Amino acid sequence: MAKKGIVLMNLGSPDSTDVKDVKKYLNQFLMDERVIDKSYLARLLLVKGIIVPFRAPKSAEAYKTIWTKEGSPLVVLTKQLQSALQELVDTPIEIGMRYGNPTPKAAFDNLLKNSPDLEEVLAVPLYPHYAMSSYETAVEYTKEIHKENGYSFKLKFIKPFYNDVDYINALADRMRPYLDQEYDHILFSYHGVPGRHLMKTDKTGCHCLKVENCCEIASSAHAECYRHQCFETTRLVTEKLGVSKDKYSISFQSRLGKGWLEPFTDIRLEEMPKEGIKKLLILCPAFVSDCLETLEEIEERGRESFIEAGGEFYQMIPCINTIPSWVSTLKKWENEFVAGNDRMILKD
Structure with missing residues (x-):
C-alpha cells in the first residue's frame, strides 16, 4: 500500500x-x-x-x-x-x-x-x-x-x-442541544466576501449576481459559488433539524468596504430587536474552528450590539471544532x- x-x-x-x-x-x-x-x-x-x-x-x-x-x-x-x-x-x-x-x-x-x-x-x-x-x-x-x-x-x-451529508450531520449535532431552549430566531452568519469575487469565480461568466435568484437556479457556476454554497448548507441543516423557514435567516460578517455580500451581520444584530426578535441563536458555519471572527466579532461585539439594541437573550453556537x-x-x-x-x- x-x-x-x-x-x-x-x-x-x-x-x-x-x-x-x-x-x-x-x-x-x-x-x-x-x-x-x-x-x-x-x-x-x-x-x-x-x-x-x-x-x-x-x-x-x-x-x-x-x-x-x-x-x-x-x-x-x-x-x-x-x-x-x-x-x-x-x-x-x-x-x-x-x-x-x-x-x-x-x-x-x-x-x-x-x-x-x-x-x-x-x-x-x-x-x-x-x-x-x-x-x-x-x-x-x-x-x-x-x-x-x-x-x-x-x-x-x-x-x-458544504453539502456533504456527514458534514451536515456534524453541524446539526452541534446545533441540536441549543434548540431545546426558547428562542425567536436563528441567524446563520457567514464570512462576507466582495460580490466581484463571485463573478470572478463564475466560470460561465454569465450567472452569479447576473441572473435573478441566481443561487436558486441550477448552474455549473455553483461549484465555485460561495453564496450558493452558504445557502445550501443552511437549507440542508435546517431541513435536517426541522427548523421552519420563518425561524432563521442568513447574513454576512467581517465586511471590508463596499460591494460585499448583504445583509450585513452587524446591521442585522441592531435591527432584529426592533423587529421583535429578542432571543437569538447565532452561528458561523463558514468556520469549522472558533477564531477571532467568531469569539471576538460575534460572541463579544455581536452580543453587545444585540443587547444594546434591545435584545434579551443571545447565544452563539460554537463551531464544530472537535465534536x-x-x-x-x-x-x-x-x-x-x-x-x-x-x-x-x-x-x-
Missing part, C-alpha cells in the same frame, strides 16, 4: 498578540491577491500604507480578548482536531496554515521526516465553502509550495464539503483516501 499522509489546513493566526506579530500576519494575509484582488502596487499602498498601520494595534487588542494560555484558539483547536483524528487513524497527520505558522512546508517536511518514502498526501482545507479568499487561496498556495520544493509525492485536496461526529467525518474521508476512493477528492 502506498505511503500516505494528511495535512489539515486552516487559515492561520499571528504568533502572538504583540503588534509586530499581528502586523506580520496581516501583511501576509492582506497582500494575498485572492484576498484583496487589486494590482500589486495598489495592494501594497493600501495594505502597508493604510490598513495594517491602523488595523494592527486594534487587531492585537482584539486577539488579547480571546487568546488562551496555549495560544491562538484557531491554532489550538486545529491541533486538538489533529490529535483527535490521529487517535482514530494510522495515517500520519500534520497541520499547515495558509498564513502564519505552522506552514504547509513545515507540514510536508514533518511528514517526510517520519515517512521518507511518502508517496501521496491529502490536504484537507478546513473551509466548507468555495471562496477565492479562503478555499481557493489555500489550495493554490499549497500547490505552489509543493512545486517550488520539488516534492516527489502526489498532492490531492478534499473538495468543498465526535466531525472527527468521525474526517476519519471517513481518511479511510476513503487510503482505500483509493476519490469521492471527496477535488478534481483537476
Whole structure:
C-alpha cells in the first residue's frame, strides 16, 4: 500500500498578540491577491500604507480578548482536531496554515521526516465553502509550495464539503442541544466576501449576481459559488433539524468596504430587536474552528450590539471544532483516501 499522509489546513493566526506579530500576519494575509484582488502596487499602498498601520494595534487588542494560555484558539483547536483524528487513524497527520505558522512546508517536511518514502498526501482545507479568499487561496498556495520544493509525492485536496451529508450531520449535532431552549430566531452568519469575487469565480461568466435568484437556479457556476454554497448548507441543516423557514435567516460578517455580500451581520444584530426578535441563536458555519471572527466579532461585539439594541437573550453556537461526529467525518474521508476512493477528492 502506498505511503500516505494528511495535512489539515486552516487559515492561520499571528504568533502572538504583540503588534509586530499581528502586523506580520496581516501583511501576509492582506497582500494575498485572492484576498484583496487589486494590482500589486495598489495592494501594497493600501495594505502597508493604510490598513495594517491602523488595523494592527486594534487587531492585537482584539486577539488579547480571546487568546488562551496555549495560544491562538484557531491554532489550538486545529491541533486538538489533529490529535483527535490521529487517535482514530494510522495515517500520519500534520497541520499547515495558509498564513502564519505552522506552514504547509513545515507540514510536508514533518511528514517526510517520519515517512521518507511518502508517496501521496491529502490536504484537507478546513473551509466548507468555495471562496477565492479562503478555499481557493489555500489550495493554490499549497500547490505552489509543493512545486517550488520539488516534492516527489502526489498532492490531492478534499473538495468543498458544504453539502456533504456527514458534514451536515456534524453541524446539526452541534446545533441540536441549543434548540431545546426558547428562542425567536436563528441567524446563520457567514464570512462576507466582495460580490466581484463571485463573478470572478463564475466560470460561465454569465450567472452569479447576473441572473435573478441566481443561487436558486441550477448552474455549473455553483461549484465555485460561495453564496450558493452558504445557502445550501443552511437549507440542508435546517431541513435536517426541522427548523421552519420563518425561524432563521442568513447574513454576512467581517465586511471590508463596499460591494460585499448583504445583509450585513452587524446591521442585522441592531435591527432584529426592533423587529421583535429578542432571543437569538447565532452561528458561523463558514468556520469549522472558533477564531477571532467568531469569539471576538460575534460572541463579544455581536452580543453587545444585540443587547444594546434591545435584545434579551443571545447565544452563539460554537463551531464544530472537535465534536465526535466531525472527527468521525474526517476519519471517513481518511479511510476513503487510503482505500483509493476519490469521492471527496477535488478534481483537476
